[in-house]
Amino acid sequence: MLEARSLCKSFGPIQAVKDLSFSLEKGTVLGFLGPNGAGKSTTMRMLTGYLTPTRGTALIQGHDVQSDALAARQCLGYLPEGAPLYAEMTVRQFLTFIARMRNIPAAEIPERLGETLERLSLTEVACQTIETLSKGFRRRVGIAQALIHDPCVLILDEPTDGLDPNQKRDVRRLIQSMLDDKLIIVSTHILEEVPALCNRVMIIANGQLQADDTPQGLLETSRYYQAVTLQVDDSQAAASALSDLPEAARIELKHHELTVFPREGAELLPLVTKLAEQYQWKVHNLRLEAGRLDDVFRRVTTGLEA
Numbered sequence: 295m296l297e298a299r300s301l302c303k304s305f306g307p308i309q310a311v312k313d314l315s316f317s318l319e320k321g322t323v324l325g326f327l328g329p330n331g332a333g334k335s336t337t338m339r340m341l342t343g344y345l346t347p348t349r350g351t352a353l354i355q356g357h358d359v360q361s362d363a364l365a366a367r368q369c370l371g372y373l374p375e376g377a378p379l380y381a382e383m384t385v386r387q388f389l390t391f392i393a394r395m396r397n398i399p400a401a402e403i404p405e406r407l408g409e410t411l412e413r414l415s416l417t418e419v420a421c422q423t424i425e426t427l428s429k430g431f432r433r434r435v436g437i438a439q440a441l442i443h444d445p446c447v448l449i450l451d452e453p454t455d456g457l458d459p460n461q462k463r464d465v466r467r468l469i470q471s472m473l474d475d476k477l478i479i480v481s482t483h484i485l486e487e488v489p490a491l492c493n494r495v496m497i498i499a500n501g502q503l504q505a506d507d508t509p510q511g512l513l514e515t516s517r518y519y520q521a522v523t524l525q526v527d528d529s530q531a532a533a534s535a536l537s538d539l540p541e542a543a544r545i546e547l548k549h550h551e552l553t554v555f556p557r558e559g560a561e562l563l564p565l566v567t568k569l570a571e572q573y574q575w576k577v578h579n580l581r582l583e584a585g586r587l588d589d590v591f592r593r594v595t596t597g598l599e600a
């Protein structure tokens with residue numbers, strides 16, 4: 295559905311994107327992650343045909359986004375970073391304007407507009423000018439313009455950036471509701487959004503792909519995967535008993551919490567709970583770690599362990 299072939303982009307001496315290749319199928323929600331300046335927006339702009347690559351190509355439904363731009367854009371919705379909107383237009387005027395640009399037949403526009411306004415909960419502000427809207431509403435207008443022609447590929451550059459937690463959740467739910475027949479690429483640096491939203495994750499740093507996996511696959515590369523974290527009254531005594539476990543590779547004490555890391559393949563949870571009972575520790579909190587994405591992100595983008 296979408297293919298990047300050796301995409302490269304340089305801005306003068308800056309190599310923003312270095313030889314990116316991948317292909318994505320429908321039903322994928324790709325989380326596109328990376329530190330600021332990693333090259334996410336530059337890549338997305340090349341995928342959408344809004345920026346000419348220095349080298350390489352991108353194809354949407356087999357259409358080259360440069361040489362066959364009209365056909366490619368027909369299947370594409372794009373929310374640029376910090377999307378500029380026409381501030382003095384009302385929401386209805388703006389979306390009507392976009393619908394015409396998208397070549398939606400005039401007779402279909404009212405219905406399409408109504409559906410889109412409804413879907414993004416914009417109906418109540420349809421007659422307000424965009425400049426009078428709050429940030430969350432403005433972002434939804436941005437998403438509405440990307441969706442109005444019902445594209446099968448949707449590319450959203452930091453759609454939740456700057457929104458409050460409720461608005462973030464609304465945007466996530468909206469993206470989830472569109473999942474079945476589309477391909478969606480979402481860039482974000484909010485890692486907590488990823489497992490709930492995405493079924494594939496790419497991490498880029500310095501313009502290069504550093505990881506490409508499922509969220510679960512990435513979590514399993516975290517050093518916290520299958521570790522056990524607990525809070526007890528006497529952490530010194532507990533640490534000492536835990537370090538005698540042959541299955542424990544190392545113990546760390548951070549913020550009054552002890553984390554026991556397993557040796558390869560070891561199952562620590564039953565062993566730790568047994569010790570806790572045996573010594574009658576006063577346990578306030580005990581959990582099996584699923585892995586931590588911030589730890590994976592740091593390792594992948596900097597090469598450093600947490």
Ligand SMILES: Nc1ncnc2c1ncn2[C@@H]1O[C@H](COP(=O)(O)OP(=O)(O)O)[C@@H](O)[C@H]1O
Binds near residue numbers: 310334336
């Ligand atoms: N138009 C431009 N001119 C010069 N440098 C740019 C331009 N756009 C992006 N860059 C540079 O390219 C690199 C990648 O930027 P960007 O793709 O915006 O990263 P991200 O979206 O991951 O934060 C950065 O070093 C940025 O400064």
Ligand SMILES: [Mg+2]
Binds near residue numbers: 375
């Ligand atoms: Mg960006």
